[in-house]
Amino acid sequence: MLLFALLVHFLTDVSSASVPVSVSVGHSASLPCDGAVAAGIPEEKLYIQWSTKGQLVYESHNASVSLGEGFEGRVEVPREKVRGGDFSLTIRGTLLSDEGLYECFYEGGDARLIFLTRVDLTFTAHSDSLTLRSGANLTLPLYTAEPVEVLFSSQGSNSSVSVCAVERGAVSHPDTGYEHRVSVQSGCLTLCSLTATDQGNYTVRDCSTGRTVSSFSVSVSASVADPPQDSTAAIAVSVSLVLAILLAGAAGVVWRNWRGSGGRQTGTPGYSVTYSHADAPEPQSVELKPGEKHTLSTASNELTPAASSSSPVPSGVSLSAVPLLNGTQSP
Incomplete structure (x- = not known):
């Protein structure tokens, strides 16, 4: 020196x-x-x-x-x-x-x-765009150890509100509604349990100079765990009803075939069900036992076991059943 x-x-x-x-x-x-x-x-x-x-x-x-x-x-x-x-x-x-x-x-x-x-x-300044699902946590790197303020503005808004300040690696002065949702760890701010109202722009601003350190455009999409309940329920109960009707009809065919064979066929009768719907038009097949009821998932186009009540058949659903006999014929 x-x-x-x-x-x-x-x-x-x-x-x-x-x-x-x-x-x-x-x-x-x-x-x-x-x-x-x-x-x-x-x-x-x-x-x-x-x-x-x-x-x-x-x-x-x-x-x-x-x-x-x-x-x-x-x-x-x-x-x-x-x-x-x-x-x-x-x-x-x-x-x-x-x-x-x-x-x-x-x-x-x-x-x-x-x-x-x-x-x-x-x-x-850093800039980034993020897309997260509803209910997820948003993590924003702060990029500096100096005191900063985190601001939020909803999409299309020209004004912003303060989320919180960060000083010495800890949250200070959180705004109303953020008190129990924000935390700081390893130089990053975490906002928990996102909702649609959290969609917008986040800005990290240096407290001493007022300059922008980083900005993030955040989009919040619907959670896959929460599909629309009305349409899903309609598909489920309708498919269960149609399957019950189809399988009941196919049971009569199996009975007639068994009688026509002179009672020589043995084994457990079943049904090959082919199904499709508007969101998954590629036909799929599954073998079911008598009395089974299944629901059709519009997300995966799969049948899963479930008890259900009757309802009108929704538009776009197609089902057919063919009787099978899983066994052998006695001489």
Whole structure:
């Protein structure tokens, strides 16, 4: 730090040009600096410095490294790259407050701090579109450890409401209706038990600057566990009634065939039922035993055992039954 204060008065050859670098908030940023001009300087005499807004970010000299306030544990200039003439600075877990101009200097033992490059670091907001089913949980990455506010606006609305604030990794000031639905874990905000009213746009906004960190467009679809009850019930009871009628008719055919064979056929009579409906027109077949009642699922086009009462046959359902005899004929 003392060397930084002394040498800052000996800046030479400073250029106004800057190299633009833009990343999304929270991602790592690599600020390039070509140090090939320092080739040949012994490592123990080489001094490297990065600064921003008049404050120290990083400095190294004779294997000793110092980091500026707020950058501890987040920045480095790898020594193996320095030996190859690459003085690029890596910033991990970038914050909005990291935005600005960065300058890289070196000194080779003659007390002259020589300018190498200037980098203009800027940030872009994250954006994403999500589609979730009703009842699911929505997880939103916050991308920053700084205090943020999460806002919600319904589709087509020009106004927004506050969902909650997040400070020091915990929820604070949740709005009415969100008190028991929001939580924060591992840098992500979770909103539990989505409903159709949660469909819209969510914005994560930095509290100190008011800038948008991320935005999410969220769509909520109906849950597959809750199909429309009226049409499903109509299909179920109607198919059960038709199957009962068809199987009763087929039973008479089986009885006549058995009598016609002189009573020589043995085994358990059954029925091959072919069925289809408007949502699944491809015919399917299943073998049923006498007295069985089944319902037809419009989602899977499958028959499943169920007792049912009568109802008119709905439009689009087609059923037919053929008698079978599962057994052998006696000689």
